[in-house]
Amino acid sequence: MPHFDLFFKTEDLRRRLEPHLGLIPPFFQFTVRTGTPEVRYFDQKDPMWKGFPFPVPEGAVYVFDDDIPARALGGGMHMRASVRVTRADRDDEALVLRIWHEILHAIGQPADDMVKRAGEWQSISDKVVWAAWQSLSRPLDAPFWHRKFYAWLTERAASVAGGR
Template identity: 85%
Template sequence: MPHFDLFFKTEELRRRLEPHLRLIPSFFEFTIRTGTPEVRYFDQKDPMWKGFPFPVPEKTVYVFDDAIPARALGGGMDKRASIRVTRDDHDDEAIALRIWHEVLHAIGQPADDMAKRAGEWQSVSDRLMWTAWQSLSRSVDVPFWHRKFYEWLTERAAEGQA
């Protein structure tokens, strides 16, 4: 099971979001901390990543707020992840899903490939619902589908599949 030190930049972020981490399966274990780990910054010339703090130590996740001027909402790779919480983020469960998404990236899972891999993770009833959902001009980029996909990716990781 992957274990991460999960840093919340402020005590306020920690109090707000820690209860929602229950959405993330127990396959992932977290030691919860408040503060800022050692970070580095991505390409400062790329407007998407300029100012985005990324943890240096392996097995570290950093959740930060808008006081840090960054544009990207999250990034994860090489057993590390960072997640930005904006002042417009009012759905704490959606933020927990964002954390789950980036932690999946941190362990090498293709968390951006929900639609591309739909045939692999969906049951027959999911496929029917997915098709009906889209026929109503609804976006599949919603928590309902993300949870199903992230659960599949987590099971895949637990089975040792990259």
């Protein structure tokens, strides 16, 4: 099971989001902290990442609410992740899904491939609902689908980890 030190930059962020962490399956273990891990910054000329802090220590996840110029809302790789909370973010469940998404990247899972891999993770009933959902012009980028896809990716990662 992957273990992460989950750093919330402020106590307010921690109080807001920690109660919702149960949404993330227990395959992921967390030590929850308030503060900032050692961070580095990606290419400061790239508008996607300008001013975006990324943790240096392996196993660190950083959740922050700085007003920065970067367009990115999160990033994850090599057992590290960073998640940005903006003023526009009102849905705490969606923010925890963003954390889950980035820690899936941190363990090497293709969390951006929900649509591309739909045939792999959807049950027959999911496929029917997916088609109806699309016929009603509903956006696929919705918590309902993310929860299902991330759960599948987590099970996939657990089966690989269990086979080692």
